[in-house]
Amino acid sequence: EAGVTQFPSHSVIEKGQTVTLRCDPISGHDNLYWYRRVMGKEIKFLLHFVKESKQDESGMPNNRFLAERTGGTYSTLKVQPAELEDSGVYFCASSRMLLRDRQFFGPGTRLTVL
């Protein structure tokens, strides 16, 4: 069984540019989560999809961040325009529909905004 995959593994962009991160969850996992770790700090929740619907987006920092999950499969997280403080590692996780089921994490995308 393939794990959660994320693309790209690393992205370096300049302030003001746009970046799109992609996450492919494990097949059959209806729950998809995005988390972010800013350098030296804790991993923080961004949002949660159930299939294609946003269940909880309370962690999204501002309206420069847009997450989508068309068709309930893969998800994208777009940052537009990127700011310096957006630098960090963005993790995606997925889980089955069962409540409190374990979340499987991808390797993360390291975003560097210069």
Add this chain to the structure above:
Amino acid sequence: AQSVTQPDIHITVSEGASLELRCNYSYGATPYLFWYVQSPGQGLQLLLKYFSGDTLVQGIKGFEAEFKRSQSSFNLRKPSVHWSDAAEYFCAVNPLFGNEKLTFGTGTRLTIIP
């Protein structure tokens, strides 16, 4: 406010020595508790979890954790570490009621010396 504390940012132990990583949480009620490990270039891997029942939980790779309600702690232990255990370890919690997002501690980086 609800929080997770990992007081040790970095720990160094000798190969073969015992290990204990500390985790304390602050929640109104006992949440679900998790330990994850991230090796370089890898995603977060679940080591073990506690939902209820026996307060000593066995996990993968020879790790165990003990839940102590009186101390609001969920410390991770291993009797004898191996060089391959060098990684970053994260304690996480999920409330019993409410949404399913994980709240993480800041992580503990473990270095193993020969």
